[in-house]
Amino acid sequence: MATQDHSPRWDAQLQRRLARGEETALGELYDRLAPMVHGLAGRILADQAAAAQLTREVFAYVWEHPEDFDPAQGSLRAWLGALTHRRAVERLRARRAAEPFPGRGTGAAEEEIRAVATAARMQYVVDSLPQPLRETIAVTYYDGRTYQETARLLGISEQAAKQRMRLGLELLATELAEERARQHGGEDGDDGR
Amino acid sequence: MNQGNTEEERHETLRSLLGAWSLGACPPREAAELERHLRTCPECAEEAARLREAAGWLSLDEPLDQPCSLRQQVLDWCLARRPAELPVPAWGMPYTAETAKLDALLRDLGPEEWQEVAELPWHGGTEQLRPAEVLGRLTAVDGFLALALGLPDPVPAAKGAPAPAERRVPPQDAAVPAPPAAPRVPPQGGRYAEVTARTARLLADQAGLTPQSVRCRWRQQTHDLVRSAALAPQGNTPVDFGYAVLPLRDAFVDRALECFVHGEDVARAVAYPYDPPAPQHLRQMVELVVRLLPRALAGLRGARPEHAGAPGAPAGVGTGGRRLRLVVDGPAAGEWLVPLDGAEAGPPGGEPVASMVLDGLELCQLAAAHRDPDRLPVGEHGDRAAIRAVLHALPLLSRP
Numbered sequence: 001m002a003t004q005d006h007s008p009r010w011d012a013q014l015q016r017r018l019a020r021g022e023e024t025a026l027g028e029l030y031d032r033l034a035p036m037v038h039g040l041a042g043r044i045l046a047d048q049a050a051a052a053q054l055t056r057e058v059f060a061y062v063w064e065h066p067e068d069f070d071p072a073q074g075s076l077r078a079w080l081g082a083l084t085h086r087r088a089v090e091r092l093r094a095r096r097a098a099e100p101f102p103g104r105g106t107g108a109a110e111e112e113i114r115a116v117a118t119a120a121r122m123q124y125v126v127d128s129l130p131q132p133l134r135e136t137i138a139v140t141y142y143d144g145r146t147y148q149e150t151a152r153l154l155g156i157s158e159q160a161a162k163q164r165m166r167l168g169l170e171l172l173a174t175e176l177a178e179e180r181a182r183q184h185g186g187e188d189g190d191d192g193r
Numbered sequence: 194m195n196q197g198n199t200e201e202e203r204h205e206t207l208r209s210l211l212g213a214w215s216l217g218a219c220p221p222r223e224a225a226e227l228e229r230h231l232r233t234c235p236e237c238a239e240e241a242a243r244l245r246e247a248a249g250w251l252s253l254d255e256p257l258d259q260p261c262s263l264r265q266q267v268l269d270w271c272l273a274r275r276p277a278e279l280p281v282p283a284w285g286m287p288y289t290a291e292t293a294k295l296d297a298l299l300r301d302l303g304p305e306e307w308q309e310v311a312e313l314p315w316h317g318g319t320e321q322l323r324p325a326e327v328l329g330r331l332t333a334v335d336g337f338l339a340l341a342l343g344l345p346d347p348v349p350a351a352k353g354a355p356a357p358a359e360r361r362v363p364p365q366d367a368a369v370p371a372p373p374a375a376p377r378v379p380p381q382g383g384r385y386a387e388v389t390a391r392t393a394r395l396l397a398d399q400a401g402l403t404p405q406s407v408r409c410r411w412r413q414q415t416h417d418l419v420r421s422a423a424l425a426p427q428g429n430t431p432v433d434f435g436y437a438v439l440p441l442r443d444a445f446v447d448r449a450l451e452c453f454v455h456g457e458d459v460a461r462a463v464a465y466p467y468d469p470p471a472p473q474h475l476r477q478m479v480e481l482v483v484r485l486l487p488r489a490l491a492g493l494r495g496a497r498p499e500h501a502g503a504p505g506a507p508a509g510v511g512t513g514g515r516r517l518r519l520v521v522d523g524p525a526a527g528e529w530l531v532p533l534d535g536a537e538a539g540p541p542g543g544e545p546v547a548s549m550v551l552d553g554l555e556l557c558q559l560a561a562a563h564r565d566p567d568r569l570p571v572g573e574h575g576d577r578a579a580i581r582a583v584l585h586a587l588p589l590l591s592r593p
Binding site for chain 1: 209210211212213215216217218219220243244246247248250251259260263264266267268270271272274275276277278279280281289293296297300303304305405412416419420423
């Protein structure tokens with residue numbers, strides 16, 4: 001599945017099928033990317049109804065405008081991730097602006113939005129890690145195992161387990177640095193990706 | 194462990210630990226050794242800081258649960274804005290929804306949960322399978338639909354015998370609702386031999402695969418099936434299961450029910466919650482079960498004459514077959530008149546000899562042999578023997 005997620009051919013085929021109006025293509029798109037879209041929306045908006053609403057809007061946008069996706073610029077997953085992220089942050093800003101006491105400092109509110117957006121972005125990156133890396137990190141970190149225990153559990157060498165952990169975190173660290181650069185690049189520098 | 198190593202080798206060894214260390218996954222002695230090294234090695238210290246910081250972002254709250262109903266909501270929302278040019282036929286919807294639900298459950302399974310053993314009862318026994326084997330079984334039986342639609346068979350051919358020849362077993366008592374003149378239940382090994390053989394071959398074939406690859410194969414086939422179904426919206430293509438022949442539109446509903454039932458078997462094994470089918474899908478499943486019920490009753494008459502209602506000969510010979518009023522309540526509510534006797538009793542008619550009321554989901558669970566016919570809560574009125582016959586016939590619709 002991980003390979004198919006990242007196959008440009010699959011993306012381009014799906015795009016053509018969406019353009020032709022195949023309902024099954026919409027279903028496949030949903031099945032593959034809804035966990036990411038809904039998860040990202042939920043993490044940023046922290047509200048079940050708002051996350052569901054945003055998920056509807058994002059998929060409706062792709063269904064109505066499949067031609068907007070440009071396979072040359074990256075994967076469908078990345079495009080949808082950026083779209084979701086941008087719209088969720090917009091929604092969050094609008095919500096904050098409508099709060100009764102905006103006077104406590106827009107700086108603080110903006111800082112909070114950034115933290116939430118970074119956290120969501122990182123989780124999105126974790127979710128998008130190649131499956132072996134994600135699995136190794138998940139069973140180690142969330143279940144509190146040593147790398148030796150993880151290696152035994154997954155049936156891989158200890159060397160491989162250590163490498164996966166290091167590589168996975170390296171990818172996260174790179175993404176984190178980029179996210180920060182993007183946020184400090186300007187107030188409105190959040191163009192998704 | 195580093196005695197005798199050069200400083201460079203020691204550096205590389207410790208450096209390879211940085212990922213594990215950042216996740217707090219080194220045993221204390223190794224962690225202490227690495228931490229001593231970090232004080233003297235700026236290169237490693239820099240990487241350690243970066244990775245530690247990245248690991249800090251892992252400890253996030255769990256995401257919101259994705260409600261099962263969201264899929265339908267989102268798709269409906271999209272389709273209201275832009276109608277599909279190539280829609281999924283209504284009879285394909287339960288299968289689409291149930292396979293998506295099972296896939297969502299599997300997405301959350303950890304390596305240990307893939308090792309749990311699920312129990313899959315049917316009327317002839319109980320199978321014990323790991324989740325990946327459950328998927329193999331679903332894939333093998335779904336393969337009958339693939340064959341009918343001209344898609345590749347997921348099951349490898351049997352050794353020695355060419356597969357197509359083996360499949361030409363005539364669908365004796367199953368093709369037509371009317372049972373043969375002398376009702377009988379073929380030996381179970383015989384009737385289900387091909388299904389079990391196919392499942393066994395597929396399980397052997399996928400034994401070396403990771404659970405995720407198995408999931409991927411199964412999922413790909415489910416997507417391909419629905420896509421082909423959308424091109425054959427009439428759904429008349431016959432699907433030969435070996436023990437029964439159903440038109441494609443019924444076969445899809447049948448497979449949706451099977452997918453739900455075994456998805457729930459897996460969920461039970463890993464202690465996850467599992468939602469029932471959406472009401473409109475459950476309704477389609479109930480309708481199919483009710484339509485197949487006369488076949489099951491014929492099978493029951495053959496196997497256990499004491500359930501025929503009147504021992505010896507079917508009651509009402511010459512006056513027409515008896516009927517039973519089946520009232521289903523719950524989200525898939527409806528009412529049906531079920532013919533109780535075979536064609537030899539004459540056309541069914543007259544006042545129903547009995548009425549029974551039960552929940553639609555329970556009816557489907559009973560048809561999957563996942564309930565005890567003697568302990569199911571059922572509202573009864575009229576001929577108890579007829580009601581008992583229906584209750585005992587339903588599980589015969591299940592298979593290995």
